[in-house]
Amino acid sequence: GQQLNQSPQSMFIQEGEDVSMNCTSSSIFNTWLWYKQEPGEGPVLLIALYKAGELTSNGRLTAQFGITRKDSFLNISASIPSDVGIYFCAGPNTQGGSEKLVFGKGTKLTVNP
Amino acid sequence: DAGITQSPRHKVTETGTPVTLRCHQTENHRYMYWYRQDPGHGLRLIHYSYGVKDTDKGEVSDGYSVSRSKTEDFLLTLESATSSQTSVYFCAISDNRGLREQYFGPGTRLTVT
Numbered sequence: 001g002q003q004l005n006q007s008p009q010s011m012f013i014q015e016g017e018d019v020s021m022n023c024t025s026s027s028i029f030n031t032w033l034w035y036k037q038e039p040g041e042g043p044v045l046l047i048a049l050y051k052a053g054e055l056t057s058n059g060r061l062t063a064q065f066g067i068t069r070k071d072s073f074l075n076i077s078a079s080i081p082s083d084v085g086i087y088f089c090a091g092p093n094t095q096g097g098s099e100k101l102v103f104g105k106g107t108k109l110t111v112n113p
Numbered sequence: 114d115a116g117i118t119q120s121p122r123h124k125v126t127e128t129g130t131p132v133t134l135r136c137h138q139t140e141n142h143r144y145m146y147w148y149r150q151d152p153g154h155g156l157r158l159i160h161y162s163y164g165v166k167d168t169d170k171g172e173v174s175d176g177y178s179v180s181r182s183k184t185e186d187f188l189l190t191l192e193s194a195t196s197s198q199t200s201v202y203f204c205a206i207s208d209n210r211g212l213r214e215q216y217f218g219p220g221t222r223l224t225v226t
Contacts, residue, residue, distance in 0.1 A: 001172075031213050033214060033215075035217075040220075041220070042217035042218050042219050044217070045214055045215075088155070088156070091213075099207070099213070100158060100161065100171070101158075101215055103155050103156045105153075105154075105155040106155060
């Protein structure tokens with residue numbers, strides 16, 4: 001089935017640094033979703049992307065829908081301790097019913113004060 | 114935040130006992146989903162519902178059943194719990210406007226001893 005590969009798997013950064021992570025697939029997606037999950041909580045939707053090349057921001061977060069439709073990127077500027085969590089990408093399953101999502105396994109972010 | 118609640122939030126049960134988890138939404142969304150989240154596996158779809166009394170299997174449905182008698186409630190039942198079903202269970206909802214964003218509940222941590 002479809003898979004989403006996220007990299008890096010984990011990141012350890014200093015407060016104030018910028019962060020970049022990405023999500024790639026061997027198949028085309030027509031929507032990209034980025035979620036953040038904090039310890040003990042459910043995933044929270046951060047950004048949704050619907051068009052190839054689209055660049056969308058949510059505060060210090062910026063995500064881009066790759067031109068090839070096979071990748072997406074999430075950047076966090078000037079990181080702060082509350083950015084800690086696991087960031088997931090997701091997209092509608094185009095092979096088994098688009099009402100279902102395919103999820104990446106996440107990038108775990110640690111921010112040192 | 115989307116109006117999604119899950120109950121119970123934590124449960125410890127013994128092998129062989131039946132367990133029912135409840136997801137309740139106040140958003141009147143058509144689609145509801147049950148996922149489990151385990152280290153190394155990410156989020157995996159158990160079952161989902163596309164309307165009252167309309168359900169379908171996900172990728173890890175063995176040992177689980179679901180029911181949806183009202184738009185707002187989606188129940189997940191483990192008929193005879195096993196230790197391999199120890200996990201964190203998340204409910205998610207999605208509307209019927211064609212967008213594929215899913216919104217997650219806070220999760221239920223289930224331990225089967």
